[in-house]
Amino acid sequence: MLKLPIYLDHNATTPMDPRVLETMIPYFTENFGNAASRNHSFGWHAEEAVDYAREQIAQLIGADPKEIIFTSGATEGDNLGIKGVYEMYASKGNHIITCTTEHKAVLDTCKHLEKLGAEVTYLEVQPDGLIDLKALEAAMRPTTILVAIMYANNEIGVVQPVKEISAIAKKHGALFFTDAVQAVGKIPVDVNADGIDLMAFTAHKMYGPKGVGALYVRRKNPRVKVTAQVDGGGHERGMRSGTLNVPGIVGFGKACELARLEMASDTERISKLRDKLENALKVIDESYVNGNPAHRLPHVSNISFKYVEGEGLMMGFNQDIALSSGSACTSASLEPSYVLKALGLGDDLAHSSLRFGLGRYTTEEQIDFTIKAVTDTVLKLREMSPLWEMFKEGIDIDSIQWAHH
């Protein structure tokens, strides 16, 4: 029996794996100690659990456990990584390079630093969502201290050429930071092979709990330091004060271990379902897949259905299927997704997009249901769409003088 509603918004968050929850429970009750309590067994137990989780997390990304700094999540990791480098390396320069399709946690952090005197270059992306390496090379300056480019994009799932980006940063003596929230636990990420100096990621996007994340900070070749953004007891090698979220960290560790052991089989199964969904929806006239299909996360598909509006489209099935749209009719701004616009998509295509994010518990039955529901709704709404009628009559919609409001 198909159980509704179906969850296809795994880029927003993932359900927690029951095996993760199981490992966390004792750390709420009997093992409640503060990992910083050095003089009794409650503290020792907590510290031991944190150390073990640190190893599980480090192993997933090919790091040393000492390079893992626990945070409250990836937004904090982005803030600490970028602001921390800006402050720590102020004597070296003030220039940061990032790109226009970054998450707001990166973009708004950069904007904040601009007010404090930073110079920031926002690289445009190509129509397939990837940055242009030549443009990156050309943007490097003697004062460039940091290149901050995401590993994989949250809206369209494209995976940036991280190795090439880090090589360019290194060649010019800059550090490389990556927001890898969508990538870690989904595709192989290795901080050494990829040349990553700092990396933010989070537990709740990989079947772990919300409220816990990590910032990877390289200790060797080069030894990287960040200025703390939260001052206090000097936890996490002085880079992030605050009592550790022990149950969350234990769960994060378990989630990383499961991801490491099951990534290959999960990916094989999920990518087949994603391809089935995408191929079926591509059959619909005037539907377009957004983002480079060859360099993309295995569980994401972002598709625009021209001449129907995304929110109206979702309303046709949002009792049964949870996913998200690049349209923003609900927000006061009415601006569609800035990521899709950065690809050079017209506003009409950006407003017509749906993001499908599959996950560990997605079934073929759910995908079959989704294909039918989405197809039926697109066809129904097109019958109601004046733009579809004009398109069918051969009227060039771009030639019409629209009254903007």
Next chain:
Amino acid sequence: MAYSDKVIDHYSNPKNVGTLDKASNTVGTGLVGAPECGDVMRLQIQVDDATGIITDAKFKTFGCGSAIASSSLATEWLKGKSVDEAVKIDNMDLVEELNLPPVKIHCSVLAEDAIKAAINDYRSKNGLEQLVFEERIH
């Protein structure tokens, strides 16, 4: 955000979806909104020349559920009204009837604009002067 039952009902069973002959002198067509804003509404009225009564109304809308519901309801209200009465339809009446939240008020404004544009189109085809409406920002 949850939709009201009335919005869901108009979305699921829209009234008067369709197209009237826009070349006809007894048909007024209003096309408002813009694809970039995520809303385009086309509303048409069929007017009985002798009585000035709107005998039929049709719409097609590209937009969210509230935009579809606003235009569907507007066509329902237009039918049977005289053109002079139709001018008086206010967007806040649509808001009230459909229980639209503040972020969706622009959908009702668009429907009101579409009605007025359709009426002016009808008037210009029949040699009547254009009605001037207060500019509104939305």
